[in-house]
Amino acid sequence: MADPMKIRAQLKGDVTEIRVLMGHAMETGQRKDAAGATVPAHFIQSMTVDVGGKRVVDGQIGTSVSRNPVFGFKMKGAKVGDKVVVSWVDNKGDKRSDEAVVA
Amino acid sequence: MNTTRRTVLKGATASGVLAGLIAAGALRPTLVLAADWNKAAFEAKDTAGALKGIGATAASESKDLMLKVPDIAENGAVVPVDVVSNIPNTSSISILVEKNPQPLCAQFDFANGAVADVSARLKMGQTSLVKAVAKADGKFYTAQKEVKVTVGGCGG
Numbered sequence: 313m314a315d316p317m318k319i320r321a322q323l324k325g326d327v328t329e330i331r332v333l334m335g336h337a338m339e340t341g342q343r344k345d346a347a348g349a350t351v352p353a354h355f356i357q358s359m360t361v362d363v364g365g366k367r368v369v370d371g372q373i374g375t376s377v378s379r380n381p382v383f384g385f386k387m388k389g390a391k392v393g394d395k396v397v398v399s400w401v402d403n404k405g406d407k408r409s410d411e412a413v414v415a
Numbered sequence: 416m417n418t419t420r421r422t423v424l425k426g427a428t429a430s431g432v433l434a435g436l437i438a439a440g441a442l443r444p445t446l447v448l449a450a451d452w453n454k455a456a457f458e459a460k461d462t463a464g465a466l467k468g469i470g471a472t473a474a475s476e477s478k479d480l481m482l483k484v485p486d487i488a489e490n491g492a493v494v495p496v497d498v499v500s501n502i503p504n505t506s507s508i509s510i511l512v513e514k515n516p517q518p519l520c521a522q523f524d525f526a527n528g529a530v531a532d533v534s535a536r537l538k539m540g541q542t543s544l545v546k547a548v549a550k551a552d553g554k555f556y557t558a559q560k561e562v563k564v565t566v567g568g569c570g571g
Contacts, residue, residue, distance in 0.1 A: 327530065340538070342516055357452040366527040374457040376512050376520035378493045378536040389528035403452075 319412035321363075321396045328390040328414055330361060330368075332383050332398050340375040356400045361385060363414070364394040390414050457519050462511055462546065465519040469509055471548045474555035477502060482547045482558045488539060491564040497534040500549040500556075505531035507550040514543035539564050 315335030322329050334356065341353025353375060361369040369385050392414050399409035456468025466472055483497035498508050508531055509522040520537050531549065539545075539562060546559040 338538075340516070357457075361529075363527070368527050368529045369523055369525060369533075371521060371523040372452055372457070373521045374519050375517055376515045376538050378538050382534075382536050384497075384532075384534035385523075386530040386532040387528045388530060 314406060314408045317398055317400075317408065317410040319396060319398055319410055321390070321394075321412050321414045323390065323392055323414055326388055328363070328387050328394075330363070330385045330387065330396060330398075332361075332385075334359075334381045334383075334400060334408070336380060336400075336402065338375065338377055338379045338381065342375075354402060354404055356381065356402045359383070359398065359400040362397040362399075363387060363390050453522070456522075458517060459519065460516065462513045462518045465511055465517075466548070468519065469522060469548065471509070471550070471555035471557075474548055474557040477549070477556035477558060480547055480549050480556050480558040482545065482560050484545050484560050484562050486561075487563045487565060489565055491539040491541070494537045494539050494545075494562060494564075495534065496537055496545060496547075498532070498547040498549075498558075500531035500551070502531075502549055502551040502556055505549050505551045508533055509548040509550075510535065510537065511546040511548065512537055512539050512543050513546060514541050515539065518546075 318333040320331045336356050337354055339351050339354040343351045345351050355375050356373050359371045360367060368387050394414040396412045396414060397409060401407045453468055456465050459465040459468050479501040481499040488494045496510060498510060500508060507524045510520045511518045512520060521535055523533050525531055542563045544559045544561050546557055549556045
């Protein structure tokens with residue numbers, strides 16, 4: 313199981329800023345290890361952000377995203393106390409889902 | 416992943432049903448569920464292929480699509496990007512790095528009040544154009560900017 317995500321959701325005026333840090337190796341499948349063997353690709357393929365029970369962002373990700381990806385999103389219409397659920401699935405079928413609350 | 420689909424495809428090819436399905440539009444790759452990873456686009460080896468994969472072959476340049484990237488990235492492993500679209504009804508933003516082995520980095524679809532403003536951190540193998548593609552009302556818009564990648568951290 314992967315490390316928990318760090319999620320921060322903050323209401324500023326009428327815009328809610330959501331920032332997510334995912335702990336993931338994001339191996340491209342291009343890199344070689346010390347012995348010269350190719351490190352197999354292992355990366356997050358899809359991620360979603362739900363706020364207050366509604367799907368806000370539906371993302372697909374490739375190998376060109378950095379290790380331990382950080383994403384920032386903005387949305388309108390969220391209230392303080394709304395539940396933010398961020399989930400991801402990688403190419404090996406590992407998944408992780410974490411929650412935060414709009415502050 | 417997708418083992419059932421594979422089995423279906425295998426069986427179908429032999430019997431020739433596959434051609435029928437494609438003709439009927441049932442297997443059109445652009446119509447797959449959002450949760451399904453767009454393999455063709457993400458595994459494309461060049462920008463043209465990736466753009467084709469997301470359906471954005473006829474994209475026009477737009478000043479309302481803002482791409483914020485550093486001019487010089489000292490560490491190609493972590494390049495911050497920020498894409499803001501002021502185009503009305505922007506429903507999706509994609510980010511590409513032209514010279515990466517697989518140019519398409521990410522595609523985000525927005526709904527339910529999401530603002531078309533996304534930031535991410537990318538990997539860049541070498542100096543390259545970074546391209547943002549926004550989809551609004553079924554049309555595609557692009558913006559691009561070059562990021563110089565210096566290896567070794569000399570800042571040169």
